[in-house]
Each structure stands twice: as C-alpha cells, then as structure tokens.
Amino acid sequence: MSILEVTDLKAGYGNIIAIDDVHLTVDEGDIVTVIGANGAGKTTTLMTICGVVKPISGRITFMGKDITGLSPEKIVKMGISQVPEGRRIFPRMSVYENLQMGAFPHKEIDNDTLNWIFSLFPVLKERKNQKGGTLSGGEQQMLAISRALMAKPHLLLLDEPSLGLAPKYVELIFDVLKEINKKGTTIFLVEQNAHMALNIADKGYVMETGRIVLHDTANALLNNKMVKSAYLGE
Amino acid sequence: MPGFLIRRLDQLRKRPLFWGIWVACLIGITIFLTLVGMPIPYALVIFALAIVSILFSRAKYLPILIIILLAIMPWTSQDQYWLRVLITVGIYIMLALGLNVIIGFTGMLDLGYIAFFGIGAYTTALLTTHFHLSWWLCLLASIVVAAIFGVLRGLPTLRLSGDYLAIVTLGFGEIARMTFANWVGLTGGPMGIRDITPPSVFGFSFGFSAQWGYRLYYYLILVLLGLTVLTITNLRNSRLGRAWVAIREDETAAQTMGVNLSWNKTLAYAVGAAYGGAAGAFFASFNMFVSPNSFTFFESAIVLCMVVIGGIGSIPGVIIGASILAAFPEVLRFMSEYRYLIFGLIMVIMVIFKPRGILPER
Numbered sequence: 001m002s003i004l005e006v007t008d009l010k011a012g013y014g015n016i017i018a019i020d021d022v023h024l025t026v027d028e029g030d031i032v033t034v035i036g037a038n039g040a041g042k043t044t045t046l047m048t049i050c051g052v053v054k055p056i057s058g059r060i061t062f063m064g065k066d067i068t069g070l071s072p073e074k075i076v077k078m079g080i081s082q083v084p085e086g087r088r089i090f091p092r093m094s095v096y097e098n099l100q101m102g103a104f105p106h107k108e109i110d111n112d113t114l115n116w117i118f119s120l121f122p123v124l125k126e127r128k129n130q131k132g133g134t135l136s137g138g139e140q141q142m143l144a145i146s147r148a149l150m151a152k153p154h155l156l157l158l159d160e161p162s163l164g165l166a167p168k169y170v171e172l173i174f175d176v177l178k179e180i181n182k183k184g185t186t187i188f189l190v191e192q193n194a195h196m197a198l199n200i201a202d203k204g205y206v207m208e209t210g211r212i213v214l215h216d217t218a219n220a221l222l223n224n225k226m227v228k229s230a231y232l233g234e
Numbered sequence: 235m236p237g238f239l240i241r242r243l244d245q246l247r248k249r250p251l252f253w254g255i256w257v258a259c260l261i262g263i264t265i266f267l268t269l270v271g272m273p274i275p276y277a278l279v280i281f282a283l284a285i286v287s288i289l290f291s292r293a294k295y296l297p298i299l300i301i302i303l304l305a306i307m308p309w310t311s312q313d314q315y316w317l318r319v320l321i322t323v324g325i326y327i328m329l330a331l332g333l334n335v336i337i338g339f340t341g342m343l344d345l346g347y348i349a350f351f352g353i354g355a356y357t358t359a360l361l362t363t364h365f366h367l368s369w370w371l372c373l374l375a376s377i378v379v380a381a382i383f384g385v386l387r388g389l390p391t392l393r394l395s396g397d398y399l400a401i402v403t404l405g406f407g408e409i410a411r412m413t414f415a416n417w418v419g420l421t422g423g424p425m426g427i428r429d430i431t432p433p434s435v436f437g438f439s440f441g442f443s444a445q446w447g448y449r450l451y452y453y454l455i456l457v458l459l460g461l462t463v464l465t466i467t468n469l470r471n472s473r474l475g476r477a478w479v480a481i482r483e484d485e486t487a488a489q490t491m492g493v494n495l496s497w498n499k500t501l502a503y504a505v506g507a508a509y510g511g512a513a514g515a516f517f518a519s520f521n522m523f524v525s526p527n528s529f530t531f532f533e534s535a536i537v538l539c540m541v542v543i544g545g546i547g548s549i550p551g552v553i554i555g556a557s558i559l560a561a562f563p564e565v566l567r568f569m570s571e572y573r574y575l576i577f578g579l580i581m582v583i584m585v586i587f588k589p590r591g592i593l594p595e596r
C-alpha cells in the first residue's frame with residue numbers, strides 16, 4: 001500500500017521551475033531515498049510535499065487523500081512532518097520548547113513519545129532546559145529529528161540529516177532512523193550521502209536538474225553503473 | 235537563611251569587583267535622583283527595589299516583595315509632582331510591554347504603536363464625556379477597539395516584512411494622529427477633548443483629592459501593570475506565545491510545525507494593541523485631557539527604544555528599559571534642551587556595548 005503518491009509534479013519559485021515531471025511512490029513502512037547533486041531539486045520536492053512551496057501542476061496524495069496545494073498546517077496535522085535542511089531548530093527556545101513546538105499540531109506533548117525520544121537521544125534529556133542554539137551541530141540534528149517525531153507523523157521527511165556531521169554522528173543518526181522506521185514510521189529521506197542512504201533504504205530515486213532520472217530498489221541502485229560512478233565514487 | 239540566598243551571596247562574593255561597581259552605581263543613581271529633586275524616600279525605595287531584585291532574583295516571592303515596596307512608596311512622601319512622574323513611568327511600562335508582544339515575541343517591526351495608545355485614549359475620552367459610562371466599561375471598550383484596529387492594520391500587512399512593514403506601520407501611526415487632529419466633529423481636532431471624568435470605584439472618584447493626591451491613580455496603574463505582567467508572562471509560556479516566538483525565530487520552520495502564520499501574527503497585533511488601548515484608557519482619565527500632540531511618531535520611537543534598550547523579548551528587561559527611559563526627561567529636566575542629545579548618546583552607546591539590551595531574553 002502506498003502512503004505517498006506524487007504524480008507529474010511541477011513546482012518552482014517565481015519564474016524559475018525547480019522540479020518538473022516528478023513521479024514518486026512511497027510504500028507504507030518503507031524507507032525511500034532520493035539522491036542527487038546540489039541544486040537537483042530535492043529540497044524543493046520535500047517543501048512541495050509539505051505545502052510550503054505551492055505546486056504549479058501535478059498531484060500529491062497522502063494516505064489516499066489529495067493534499068495538493070493544502071496549507072502546511074493542514075498537512076502536518078494529517079501526519080507528515082519534516083526535518084528540514086540545515087536543521088532549522090529555534091535557537092532561542094529551550095530544547096523542551098522546541099519539542100513542544102514539534103507537538104504543536106496536538107496541542108499537548110505526548111509523554112510516551114517524549115520518553116521514547118529521550119531514550120533514542122539521552123543527551124536531549126540532559127539538555128532539556130538549554131537553549132537550542134547552544135547545542136552542538138550533531139545535537140541540533142538530533143533535536144530536529146526529535147521535534148519532527150513529536151508530531152507523531154505517519155510519514156517522516158528528512159532533508160540531508162547527515163550534512164556537516166562527523167562520521168560518528170552520521171552513523172548514530174542512521175541507526176536511529178532504522179529504529180524509528182521499525183516502530184512503524186515511513187521514512188522519506190533526501191541525501192547526498194548516497195552510500196549511507198541506499199544502505200538503509202528499500203527503494204531509491206535519483207534526481208538530476210529537477211527530474212527523476214532513475215528509480216529502482218536500493219540494492220539495484222547500489223550496483224548500478226551510473227549510480228556507482230556519479231554518486232558512490234567508485 | 236534560605237539556601238538560594240546563601241548561594242546568591244556566594245556568587246556575589248566571588249565577583250566582588252563586578253557587584254561592587256553595580257552597588258556603587260546604584261548608590262550613585264540614588265544620590266543623583268535626590269539631587270535632581272526626587273524626594274529622598276522615593277529614591278530610597280527605588281534603591282531598595284534594585285537591591286531586592288538582585289538579591290532575590292531567583293526567589294518565588296520576589297514579585298511580592300516588589301509589590302510591597304511599590305505599595306508603600308507613595309506614603310513615604312507628600313510630593314505630588316514625582317508621584318505623577320512615577321505614574322507616567324507606569325504608563326510607559328505598560329506600552330513597552332504591549333509593544334514587546336509584537337516586536338519582541340513575534341519579531342515584527344512596528345513604528346506606529348502609539349496609535350493604539352491614542353485610539354484607547356480617545357475611546358475612553360469620548361465614552362466618558364458623551365455617555366458617562368463607568369470607567370471600567372470604558373477600559374474594556376478601549377481594549378476592544380484598539381485590538382480591532384490592531385487586526386485591521388495587521389491583515390493587509392501580513393505578507394510584508396522589513397522596510398515595507400516599517401513604512402506601513404509608520405504610516406498607520408501618522409494616519410491615526412492626523413485623524414485625531416482633523417476629525418474635529420468627533421475628536422475636537424487640535425483642541426482635543428477636555429474634562430474627561432476620572433474613574434471611580436463605588437462612587438468614590440479618583441480625581442485629584444487633597445487627601446489622597448494622585449495615590450489612587452498610582453494604585454490603579456499598579457494594578458493594571460500587575461495584570462499586564464501576569465497575563466503577558468502567561469501568554470509567553472503558552473502555546474500561543476511559543477507560536478509567536480517560533481515565528482520570530484524561523485517562519486518557515488514554524489509553518490511546517492503547524493503554525494498558521496496569518497492567524498498568529500494577527501493575534502499578536504491584536505494582543506499588543508489591546509495593552510496599548512488599556513494604557514490609553516488610563517492615560518485619558520489620568521490626564522483628564524487628550525489631544526493629538528500626545529500621539530506623535532516621537533512617542534512611538536521612544537517606546538520602541540524602551541523595548542530595544544531593555545532587551546527585546548525579555549519582560550524584566552523591557553520593564554527596566556521603560557522605567558529608565560520614561561524617567562529620563564524628568565530626571566534631566568535641568569538640562570532642558572540638551573536632554574534629548576544625551577538620550578541619543580546613551581542609545582548609541584547601548585547599541586554598541588549592549589546590543590541585546592540591559593537584561594536580554596535568557
């Protein structure tokens with residue numbers, strides 16, 4: 001059963017068309033990744049699914065409902081939340097307030113979710129009252145993921161969570177993503193770190209200059225010649 | 235001795251030079267205040283307020299201590315002039331706290347905030363002189379009318395930010411002032427509205443009385459301020475307040491968390507304007523006279539400075555900023571024309587050395 005279905009999506013900024021003719025299917029319970037170089041249109045795709053960028057044409061369906069052009073508030077209420085590129089945590093709010101913001105669609109923080117997050121990232125519990133902006137880069141990424149989880153999403157979108165992190169942190173983050181997925185959250189992951197992404201994903205899409213140029217199971221992509229030379233550096 | 239006080243004294247002991255300079259400054263300010271004519275007891279109470287705030291900054295009962303000190307203050311002296319000054323300072327604190335909701339919490343610029351003060355003042359002035367409504371109803375009406383104008387101004391500007399928002403809010407402030415000045419039939423034009431009925435409780439009028447002086451007004455503004463601080467603190471820690479701060483920090487991120495930008499920004503304008511309206515209602519009946527001259531751009535700019543100098547977003551900071559700047563013209567009265575020069579100089583020095591304000595948001 002597909003949870004997210006993107007058909008013939010076209011979107012951009014003003015006169016600039018950033019993505020065109022994008023088709024994507026994400027099955028419930030899967031980890032699906034989109035890999036691509038700088039400027040390929042990955043962030044634009046995520047932002048359009050979230051409702052921040054308005055599509056020019058095309059259709060987005062989530063759990064059988066048409067969500068094309070809905071406002072971001074409605075979309076997050078339906079169960080899609082995002083870990084944005086560059087984390088974008090609220091720097092002058094405490095860690096706890098950031099989490100409360102994540103839970104904004106539900107009015108109140110859900111204690112089970114909170115405890116689960118603190119077990120995934122114990123450091124956040126220690127830093128509960130610290131200002132978000134004073135966390136290290138890796139901790140901020142953990143906070144960004146936790147904040148998105150507080151919305152109790154069915155579908156979690158992540159935009160380059162490994163960006164700018166030390167290898168140790170990258171591994172930790174990817175382990176946690178697997179664990180989140182095991183708990184039943186479908187994951188849609190945009191990455192430039194193609195190797196790590198394809199290793200945990202079930203399925204992958206390759207994006208170039210605003211279009212999907214290739215899609216296959218993650219294993220097949222790992223062995224694909226073009227992917228190997230362009231994205232895996234082999 | 236309670237534990238936190240011991241810890242506090244310990245902190246103070248660890249940095250004797252720093253705190254020594256602080257206390258020396260406070261003593262200096264107190265002496266200066268008496269030199270410019272403030273009754274000695276008032277100056278002493280202000281000194282005590284500062285010391286108590288430093289010593290008990292972590293204590294739960296700090297607000298009670300402050301309230302007690304403020305409550306006994308007007309009985310320590312017969313002086314009416316300086317009591318009037320204190321009341322004026324109270325009005326400015328209320329304005330600065332209201333403006334802080336808009337620029338401090340939500341991060342939107344506002345260069346015409348004084349318009350809401352004016353709208354509140356004229357609402358009360360008109361209702362008491364024409365309809366002889368009870369002051370408390372007038373207060374409520376001023377709050378509601380100002381909030382409505384806050385929404386009206388907010389809606390068309392939701393998509394603006396930066397310079398454009400600055401120009402629109404500035405324009406709104408000027409339009410309000412010009413309306414007060416030119417709609418002679420309603421507002422009395424430049425002559426204003428006089429003989430506004432003072433508030434009364436159980437038929438007991440607040441007007442200047444030989445026995446009470448301005449003390450009743452003083453207590454009224456104290457109560458209004460208490461309510462303002464209480465409600466604004468609660469708002470800041472509520473879901474709505476967090477949405478505002480999230481908008482200030484990162485609009486797009488806030489949006490993806492489910493914050494409706496238009497709705498929450500409009501609410502911030504309405505709530506900020508409401509406090510301006512309440513301050514206006516008090517001002518009208520305290521002054522018993524309103525005219526367009528009280529609502530110039532200069533006033534908007536001063537209130538903005540109070541928020542910036544005190545510490546944008548910080549409630550105690552804004553209170554301190556407003557107290558200092560509101561008292562400034564009175565304290566430096568002896569310098570007549572030069573006082574605004576000094577004012578400007580202090581602003582420049584502050585922005586260079588303490589750009590986030592005296593007591594920044596923690």
Ligand SMILES: Nc1ncnc2c1ncn2[C@@H]1O[C@H](COP(=O)(O)OP(=O)(O)OP(=O)(O)O)[C@@H](O)[C@H]1O
Binds near residue numbers: 016
């Ligand atoms: N706010 C914007 N205004 C105008 N053009 C934009 C904007 N954001 C992105 N673009 C353009 O859209 C195209 C796709 O950008 P996008 O950010 O989606 O790429 P990306 O795949 O996420 O790249 P990266 O890996 O560098 O994050 C680029 O050509 C970019 O210049």
Ligand SMILES: [Mg+2]
Binds near residue numbers: 044085
């Ligand atoms: Mg990107």
